[in-house]
Amino acid sequence: MEKKGYGPLWSLLMSSIAFCGSMQYVAITLLTAVFDPLQAFLLSLMVNARHLFYGICMLKKYKKLGPVKNFLIYVLCDETFSIVSSAKVPEDIDRKWFYFWVSFLDYSYWVVASVIGGFLGSVITMNTRGLDFVLTALFAVIFTEQLRKADSRISALIGAACSILCLLAFGPQNFIIPSMIAILLVLTIMKGRLKGSFSESIMGGAGASSETAAEVNEIAGAMDSTGSSAIRTSGQVNATAVIRESEVAE
């Protein structure tokens, strides 16, 4: 955002209020165009349509959690969804607080890192190209876990196959909503044949030191020259940090 003439305070506002990952990129271009809030609203609806699915998935897990529930929904992003839906809540921990901390840490890493990016963006010049692969790798890991389990294997493959077909048919800008519709259709047709138990054991294993995760986070926030891609990168790295959190919790 720095490059477009917006200071760190604007990064803070954008990240803390809108908190919507890739849509914040789009928003930056909107901020430099003609003032058109309705267009911004509609575009945001479309880019974020996948959140509808997250909500449907979390209906049961987020049931009867009191006032905290509203916060959990407010910050339900890609990273938090992937972790909360696949991590097993340790038995001796209240699930409400487990969900809260995963969500809250994801949220605050993102917001803090965007501000750091806004301040330090132009100072640090290390080449971070490719660091955003962290997010791809995180999803690939969770995907692999789904493939290992017979119950979720078919759903996972349906999701990937529908998305690839729609990507080829509609192109990278417009394939999300067609993919969602295709997935819904196929899952509806397959009803009765799918058991669908989402893997709940992926977050086991050895955890790295908390300092490392924190460092990665800070670096990610700081090193980039636009501030906007700091927002993105840090958001992705915080996913890893949160995995570590859930490992600590376990």
Added chain:
Amino acid sequence: MTLTPLQTIIMIGAVALGTMVTRFTPFLIFPDHREPPRFVTYLGKVLPAAVIGLLVIFCLKGISLLQAPYGIPELISVVCVVLLHLWKRNSLLSIGVGTVMYMILIQFVFI
């Protein structure tokens, strides 16, 4: 900055509103005290795995198969993540190695 601060705040608000509509709608339609229909419960079970499939493709959507490097760095790195994960089943290890591998590939090998 081409917009005034007030206009900027309104724009941020509009983006936030759009996002929140997508996040809150399912929970508003099916609040705690209302049992969702069986079909929605079914979706709640099978959808997460499918959405992860969608997210993987979503991350890889920028690849061009017709232009160099034809998605080769992404392919190598994803295969590396998957194999490493099947072998060691350590999330952080798989993610870390995969990412470093990808950074090396696109910064030094497939420039």
